[in-house]
Amino acid sequence: MGIFSRLSWFFKHRWRQYSFGVLALLLVAACNVVPPRIVGVVVDAVSKKTLTINFLIMNLGLLLLVAILGYFLRFLWQKMIFGSSYVLERDLRNRLFHHFMKMDTTFYKKWRTGDLMAHATNDIDAVREVAGPGVLTLADSLITGLSMIFAMGMFVDWKLTLYAILPLILLAVMANVLGNKIHDAFMKSQAAFSSINNKTQESVVGIKVLKALGQEQQDEADFDKYVTENIKANKKSYRLDAMFDPLTSIIMGISYVITIILGGLAVIHSQITIGELVSFITYMAELTWPMFAIGSLFNILERGSASYDRITELLGEKSSLVTPRHEVKTTPNGPLDFEMKKFHYPDDKAIALNNVSFVLKEGQTMGIVGPTGGGKSTIISLLMRDFDHYNGQITVGNHDIRDFKLDDYLDTIGYVPQTNFLFSTDIRDNIRFANIDATEEQVIAAAHIADLDNDIDDMPEGYDTQVGQLGVSLSGGQKQRLSIARAVLSDPELLILDDSLSAVDSKTERNIEQRIAENRSNGTTIIAASRLSSVEHADQILVVDHGTIIEHGTHQELLANKNWYYDTFNLQAKNAELEGRLNSHG
Ligand SMILES: Nc1ncnc2c1ncn2[C@@H]1O[C@H](COP(=O)(O)OP(=O)(O)OP(=O)(O)O)[C@@H](O)[C@H]1O
Numbered sequence: 001m002g003i004f005s006r007l008s009w010f011f012k013h014r015w016r017q018y019s020f021g022v023l024a025l026l027l028v029a030a031c032n033v034v035p036p037r038i039v040g041v042v043v044d045a046v047s048k049k050t051l052t053i054n055f056l057i058m059n060l061g062l063l064l065l066v067a068i069l070g071y072f073l074r075f076l077w078q079k080m081i082f083g084s085s086y087v088l089e090r091d092l093r094n095r096l097f098h099h100f101m102k103m104d105t106t107f108y109k110k111w112r113t114g115d116l117m118a119h120a121t122n123d124i125d126a127v128r129e130v131a132g133p134g135v136l137t138l139a140d141s142l143i144t145g146l147s148m149i150f151a152m153g154m155f156v157d158w159k160l161t162l163y164a165i166l167p168l169i170l171l172a173v174m175a176n177v178l179g180n181k182i183h184d185a186f187m188k189s190q191a192a193f194s195s196i197n198n199k200t201q202e203s204v205v206g207i208k209v210l211k212a213l214g215q216e217q218q219d220e221a222d223f224d225k226y227v228t229e230n231i232k233a234n235k236k237s238y239r240l241d242a243m244f245d246p247l248t249s250i251i252m253g254i255s256y257v258i259t260i261i262l263g264g265l266a267v268i269h270s271q272i273t274i275g276e277l278v279s280f281i282t283y284m285a286e287l288t289w290p291m292f293a294i295g296s297l298f299n300i301l302e303r304g305s306a307s308y309d310r311i312t313e314l315l316g317e318k319s320s321l322v323t324p325r326h327e328v329k330t331t332p333n334g335p336l337d338f339e340m341k342k343f344h345y346p347d348d349k350a351i352a353l354n355n356v357s358f359v360l361k362e363g364q365t366m367g368i369v370g371p372t373g374g375g376k377s378t379i380i381s382l383l384m385r386d387f388d389h390y391n392g393q394i395t396v397g398n399h400d401i402r403d404f405k406l407d408d409y410l411d412t413i414g415y416v417p418q419t420n421f422l423f424s425t426d427i428r429d430n431i432r433f434a435n436i437d438a439t440e441e442q443v444i445a446a447a448h449i450a451d452l453d454n455d456i457d458d459m460p461e462g463y464d465t466q467v468g469q470l471g472v473s474l475s476g477g478q479k480q481r482l483s484i485a486r487a488v489l490s491d492p493e494l495l496i497l498d499d500s501l502s503a504v505d506s507k508t509e510r511n512i513e514q515r516i517a518e519n520r521s522n523g524t525t526i527i528a529a530s531r532l533s534s535v536e537h538a539d540q541i542l543v544v545d546h547g548t549i550i551e552h553g554t555h556q557e558l559l560a561n562k563n564w565y566y567d568t569f570n571l572q573a574k575n576a577e578l579e580g581r582l583n584s585h586g
Pocket residue numbers: 345347348352370371372373374375376377378379530
């Protein structure tokens with residue numbers, strides 16, 4: 001029952017609808033009291049031989065009237081109570097999605113995609129059930145139960161009623177004992193469902209790798225393990241739930257036995273008429289449904305409560321990103337001053353960056369290179385404010401980047417990540433994703449900078465070509481270039497390319513770099529790359545290894561250093577030359 005008080009914020013908000021709904025249920029219950037009473041009255045008239053045709057027609061007319069009234073009242077409560085439950089579903093879904101949008105990288109590392117999807121679907125459905133069928137079952141069983149008990153006492157006999165309902169106390173005891181167990185069982189069942197979701201998501205996304213490595217059978221066996229666990233958890237919860245109904249039948253049976261013995265004796269001793277006993281038994285029959293409903297009510301409430309716990313836990317997760325104490329309202333622009341004394345990832349104590357400092361003036365281009373795992377992406381992560389907690393400071397135009405509102409700050413950055421993501425829509429909308437009002441000319445210009453315009457022109461449907469999961473497949477290089485076009489479209493103050501030219505050939509790479517330089521004379525650019533030719537023309541180049549700067553200078557200065565940059569540049573140049581020769585012979 002605690003779930004009702006935890007959802008009280010919603011019931012308060014929709015109190016009018018719920019009040020009308022419960023009122024309609026009350027009136028339906030009042031309507032239900034009438035037919036058994038009519039039956040009793042008619043039976044008595046028959047046994048006393050006083051039944052007339054007019055009396056019969058009047059009672060039949062009354063029955064019809066009550067049936068029509070009941071129809072409209074049922075429509076009303078359904079609209080009010082079930083309608084409200086869908087409002088709760090919408091509110092929770094929107095809150096959860098808004099929360100997902102707000103959360104940082106650490107959150108997405110902690111929670112698996114399948115978990116998040118299970119919360120957004122199954123758990124919300126279970127909570128909606130509380131606000132719809134749960135409220136209905138509770139109100140209806142209480143109203144019907146109490147009104148039937150009242151009618152049994154009022155119209156027949158209070159003492160007999162008391163004896164007949166005495167066994168029902170057992171049901172309350174049973175509900176109390178099983179309640180907590182059902183809650184735990186549902187928690188496990190929902191967690192197992194999350195695991196299945198996660199497994200399905202991972203297997204579908206990684207299907208190519210799975211097949212390539214011939215791991216389908218192993219993966220199916222793993223999947224079967226998750227399903228078995230889920231079924232085990234479900235079986236347990238349904239076993240507990242199934243204990244309710246047989247017990248309810250036994251309790252109702254005992255009540256009937258008591259009624260027939262004590263009611264029969266009362267008729268023999270003329271304390272009640274035979275018609276009143278018929279009415280009493282008919283009221284008892286009406287009581288059967290609310291009794292069975294208590295079983296399903298507990299199922300709904302415990303399931304909803306377990307799911308609400310899971311959703312609340314998720315909504316309670318806080319983003320580790322800093323909310324500015326002295327918010328800077330101006331647009332972030334000016335020189336970028338990066339001074340990182342120490343940084344480690346939240347879940348890892350190893351120092352990822354150690355004394356990394358640089359200043360990048362407006363309009364300059366900086367390259368970041370270095371051995372794999374050296375710290376290039378970490379520098380970019382910090383610039384992108386994936387993490388706000390570190391020993392150091394990053395300023396733009398002398399303002400700490402954490403003093404800008406996150407959206408304002410990120411709006412000034414065009415970012416092309418290592419892994420590209422295409423949305424399931426056409427190429428045009430994929431390019432203008434961050435600025436959907438961009439004109440056709442702006443989209444074409446962005447595609448030109450990314451050297452993608454000719455590829456698009458060759459596609460049968462040009463900019464209308466559908467891409468993403470449901471569309472045509474683009475090559476790795478095309479995906480990278482589309483991501484670049486998306487990032488340059490809004491002409492950002494800072495453009496960051498994180499190893500995003502790796503899948504294009506050297507000629508295309510040169511084209512893109514030249515066009516970026518021409519079109520972004522005032523814009524600042526950072527290029528992290530494995531291929532040194534990508535940063536050759538940069539105003540300054542950082543070489544990072546083991547989280548620290550091992551070389552810093554221009555291309556010429558670094559060559560003169562005759563260190564890692566010099567060695568790697570020569571090695572890559574030789575490889576490129578060899579590849580070129582092989583290609584020309586092939
Ligand atoms: N999310 C993370 N949590 C914990 N450690 C991380 C995380 N991301 C990176 N690291 C670690 O930080 C170090 C630097 O990694 P980073 O990705 O910045 O290197 P990189 O130079 O970009 O490498 P690559 O060229 O292979 O992309 C590595 O030791 C890596 O294992």
